[in-house]
Amino acid sequence: MLVRVNSNKTAKPVPSQLSELARQDAFWSELKIRGGSKLFGEAEPADYIYQIREGAVRTYKQLSDGRRQIGAFHLAGDVLAIENCATHRCTAEAIVDTTVWFAKRRRLFARLTKGDIPAANHVRDLVTRTLEHAESHLLVLGRQNSLEKVAAFLLELDRRLEQPDVMVLPMTRRDIADYLGTTLETVSRALSSLQEERILSLVGTNHRGIMLHDRSRLAQRATSV
Amino acid sequence: MLVRVNSNKTAKPVPSQLSELARQDAFWSELKIRGGSKLFGEAEPADYIYQIREGAVRTYKQLSDGRRQIGAFHLAGDVLAIENCATHRCTAEAIVDTTVWFAKRRRLFARLTKGDIPAANHVRDLVTRTLEHAESHLLVLGRQNSLEKVAAFLLELDRRLEQPDVMVLPMTRRDIADYLGTTLETVSRALSSLQEERILSLVGTNHRGIMLHDRSRLAQRATSV
DNA sequence: CGACTCCTTGACAGCGTTCAACAGTAGTGG
DNA sequence: CCACTACTGTTGAACGCTGTCAAGGAGTCG
Numbered sequence: 001m002l003v004r005v006n007s008n009k010t011a012k013p014v015p016s017q018l019s020e021l022a023r024q025d026a027f028w029s030e031l032k033i034r035g036g037s038k039l040f041g042e043a044e045p046a047d048y049i050y051q052i053r054e055g056a057v058r059t060y061k062q063l064s065d066g067r068r069q070i071g072a073f074h075l076a077g078d079v080l081a082i083e084n085c086a087t088h089r090c091t092a093e094a095i096v097d098t099t100v101w102f103a104k105r106r107r108l109f110a111r112l113t114k115g116d117i118p119a120a121n122h123v124r125d126l127v128t129r130t131l132e133h134a135e136s137h138l139l140v141l142g143r144q145n146s147l148e149k150v151a152a153f154l155l156e157l158d159r160r161l162e163q164p165d166v167m168v169l170p171m172t173r174r175d176i177a178d179y180l181g182t183t184l185e186t187v188s189r190a191l192s193s194l195q196e197e198r199i200l201s202l203v204g205t206n207h208r209g210i211m212l213h214d215r216s217r218l219a220q221r222a223t224s225v
Numbered sequence: 226m227l228v229r230v231n232s233n234k235t236a237k238p239v240p241s242q243l244s245e246l247a248r249q250d251a252f253w254s255e256l257k258i259r260g261g262s263k264l265f266g267e268a269e270p271a272d273y274i275y276q277i278r279e280g281a282v283r284t285y286k287q288l289s290d291g292r293r294q295i296g297a298f299h300l301a302g303d304v305l306a307i308e309n310c311a312t313h314r315c316t317a318e319a320i321v322d323t324t325v326w327f328a329k330r331r332r333l334f335a336r337l338t339k340g341d342i343p344a345a346n347h348v349r350d351l352v353t354r355t356l357e358h359a360e361s362h363l364l365v366l367g368r369q370n371s372l373e374k375v376a377a378f379l380l381e382l383d384r385r386l387e388q389p390d391v392m393v394l395p396m397t398r399r400d401i402a403d404y405l406g407t408t409l410e411t412v413s414r415a416l417s418s419l420q421e422e423r424i425l426s427l428v429g430t431n432h433r434g435i436m437l438h439d440r441s442r443l444a445q446r447a448t449s450v
Numbered sequence: 451c452g453a454c455t456c457c458t459t460g461a462c463a464g465c466g467t468t469c470a471a472c473a474g475t476a477g478t479g480g
Numbered sequence: 481c482c483a484c485t486a487c488t489g490t491t492g493a494a495c496g497c498t499g500t501c502a503a504g505g506a507g508t509c510g
Binding site (some may be wrong): 451452453454455456457458459460461462463464465466467468469470471472473474475476477478479480 | 486
């Protein structure tokens with residue numbers, strides 16, 4: 001299922017969180033994985049770092065009885081597994097067919113030990129941003145009701161996808177639910193309710209497309225009942 | 226309320242997460258704050274980093290209507306605000322009377338730009354550990370019920386406090402509730418229920434003391450209903 | 451003593467989960 | 481082309497966990 005290629009052809013421009021490193025093609029190799037297949041598993045040795053080129057990835061932790069908490073969705077340009085741990089702390093799965101670049105973690109950290117200050121700052125910056133996201137996520141999970149959760153999710157994705165008219169969700173309702181600490185039925189009801197209020201329209205097959213009509217009213221829903 | 230002193234007397238040994246830096250007394254100044262008073266506020270400029278010497282601190286985010294999510298409790302030895310952001314992303318308050326050391330963030334980061342590799346690794350390590358904690362916390366908040374939450378909280382604090390017999394909580398039930406995304410009544414009920422099961426005993430004024438009788442049964446409660 | 455904070459417990463309601471049925475779409479194979 | 485299956489999403493109904501409201505006890509402090 002995994003195809004390894006050399007990335008000597010230049011890919012189409014993708015926003016990158018590792019701009020300076022990303023420019024060095026020799027540093028990265030390319031990998032294509034099918035939707036639903038694993039990129040890496042929790043507690044596995046973390047030998048590589050990854051950068052999404054196209055597609056989407058979910059990272060999650062799981063309890064022994066199957067309950068799943070998705071920590072983040074990763075889209076084109078995002079970097080995964082940058083934090084310096086010997087083993088991965090969560091599982092990463094492609095949500096749809098996805099292209100990633102990967103590089104030996106050792107090669108990156110060799111730079112740091114050689115005193116590459118810009119690279120060190122960059123890495124610290126990425127970890128900090130990941131932390132920032134997690135901390136905001138804590139507030140949503142611990143203190144917001146289901147409608148606020150779904151509204152917050154939509155606003156986050158709207159900001160990140162930057163698609164002016166219709167945003168097409170790569171993930172299922174269950175994924176959204178596991179991201180927000182609720183159930184797929186509750187997510188579906190919240191979306192229907194927002195459609196009822198004419199704040200958005202669900203379009204396309206499986207209602208994966210979402211047209212936002214009123215972002216400011218959606219933002220109100222995200223912080224008050 | 227704030228007292229600034231030079232820390233030329235050696236403090237009693239405290240586990241430190243910033244060992245090499247902590248040894249340099251000239252680097253740090255000492256600060257004593259009363260329980261309930263703020264160390265720094267959300268969105269304030271982040272000019273200092275802090276290290277708890279004695280006492281306990283809570284860091285939290287708050288919604289406009291007052292709902293509060295505590296991201297972490299910080300105990301003796303813990304470092305706060307190490308992540309490189311221009312402004313603090315949460316509020317930090319002393320829970321009880323607390324002694325902290327603080328240092329100009331600029332002085333630490335000046336080292337990093339000068340290529341102090343061990344310091345850079347150390348900082349990255351601290352941020353990563355903070356991230357690790359937040360990610361585990363996400364799972365608790367999103368996917369565990371109230372009994373599991375309280376059990377997980379007790380196990381975490383038991384591990385960190387390292388008091389063999391009775392652990393004395395510095396925080397109120399409300400603090401615990403705001404840490405676990407629930408209410409103080411629910412926390413109280415969970416603790417009573419665990420006492421009923423003879424897994425622990427509540428002791429002392431305000432039942433702030435907790436004697437764990439059966440850590441393994443408590444651990445069972447933390448992951449299954 | 452009185453005011454205050456913190457904790458516990460009970461009663462009740464409500465939000466969200468659970469269970470179930472159904473619709474729409476895609477893929478497969480006869 | 482159609483039957484069949486699998487997957488996804490929506491909606492309804494009932495239950496239950498947890499939040500809300502309230503009362504009371506215990507300790508602290510001025």
